[in-house]
Amino acid sequence: MESAAFNERQSYPQFLRFLFPSIISMITLSFYTTVDGFFVSRFVGANALAAINIIVPLTCVFYGIALMLASGAGALIAIKLGEQKKKEADSLFSFTLLALFAIGLILTFFCLFFLNPILKLLGSTDILMPYTRIYGFLTALMTIPMMFKLFLEHFARIDGNPSLAFFMSTSGLFFNIVFDYLFIAPMDLGILGAALGTFLSILLSEAIGIVYFLSKRSNLRLTKPLADGIFFVRSCINGSSQMLIELSTGIITFLFNISILKYQGEIGIAAVSILMFIYYFLVAIYMGVSVGASPIISYSYGAKNDWRTRLVLRHSYISLAWMSIVIFLLSLTGREFMIKIFTEDTAVIQVAKNGMFLFSWCFLFTGINIFISTLFTSIGNGRIAGILSLFRCLIFASAAIIMLPKMIGEAGIWIAVPVAEFLTLFLSAYYYKRNHCAMFPNSCTDS
DSSP: OOHHHHHSOOOHHHHHHHHHHHHHHHHHHHHHHHHHHHHHHHHTOHHHHHHHHHHHHHHHHHHHHHHHHHHHHHHHHHHHHHTTOHHHHHHHHHHHHHHHHHHHHHHHHHHHHTHHHHHHHTTOOTTTHHHHHHHHHHHHHTHHHHHHHHHHHHHHHHTTOHHHHHHHHHHHHHHHHHHHHHHHTTSOOTHHHHHHHHHHHHHHHHHHHHHHHHSSSOSSOOOSOOOOHHHHHHHHHHTHHHHHHHHHHHHHHHHHHHHHHHHHHHHHHHHHHHHHHHHHHHHHHHHHHHHHHHHHHHHHHHTTOHHHHHHHHHHHHHHHHHHHHHHHHHHHHTHHHHHHHHOOOHHHHHHHHHHHHHHGGGGGTHHHHHHHHHHHHHTTOHHHHHHHHIIIIIIIHHHHHHHHHHHHTTHHHHHHHHHHHHHHHHHHHHHHHHHHHHHOTTSTTTO
């Protein structure tokens, strides 16, 4: 990690330029599934689109575990770097990567062995099963590459090289678009082509990260792993909130699918698919702000550099404020245009359009909730970060999606997430106010 990049005083425009690669990286990560959805909806059909949405919770599990270790261990390793403990940081980085490989291997075999029961559990109907089985099989095979890609992108930022993370994500997206088009359109491989395109693009993106950390250009180096069970547990606890943030997408998607199926059938699932693709894209902007600022906060915290922490927090809050308003207005006024990118089916368009009018209100609150949770992770307080994400992702969201449709019908499905985010906002404010002075005693009067 280049210390200068984490100690210099940045103006707000400089801060935005620093965040830009992270925002683009998170957006391109969200596009992997979206690109598949676009091509299959255009060249295969609504059932194939719905099938991809059925698999989303499974991919969220893979990404969630990778993000848990990347953010949890990454914050602790960044603190070590701030404390000038480079050798220990290298050994812990290598150990975490090895642990991630072992977890990925177990998940791969588990998903392949229990594929059909998993697909039925996720809500695949008999009509969708021929599509979900193909896409699910390839998704299980790409478990380790998916997890490594996300993990190495995150550590590229910790290494002080957000441009590498940007290159990994954008090149992967470019290849995904090219492969999806070739396999689905000219070669007519259908949903198999979408899965193959994603698989190959992720492999290529992952390879870029592996080459970088094996080279002499990186500051963090792959070395003899320091097996540390306590560090692993601390990393999991510290990164649990980030895992829950990722898993929330899968949980919300799963509950959406089950709920909307009762009202609209497969057309409803296709509409939910489009809405969730748009959601991934817009929320990725908030995630980009959080993961971009996180390494600076962790490094500054480890170095006890309070003025730098105050500055990053101030810039982050300003960014989240105007981004939340812009994203909310964009989702309301541009929803029909965005929906029509994915489909020309008038029935699907109408369901998605009506749903998104209610759903869009969540974007006013989501960004700050994600950032506050990530802030606690960045300074190694995974307990509070986990509590916030647990309520936001599981308790509030799940309860709202289950209860509100019973009270007000189909509209309750679409307003469930805005209600959950609004309730989480109060919890975030409570924990932030309660712990801010203890964490940053010199910044209480300035932040």
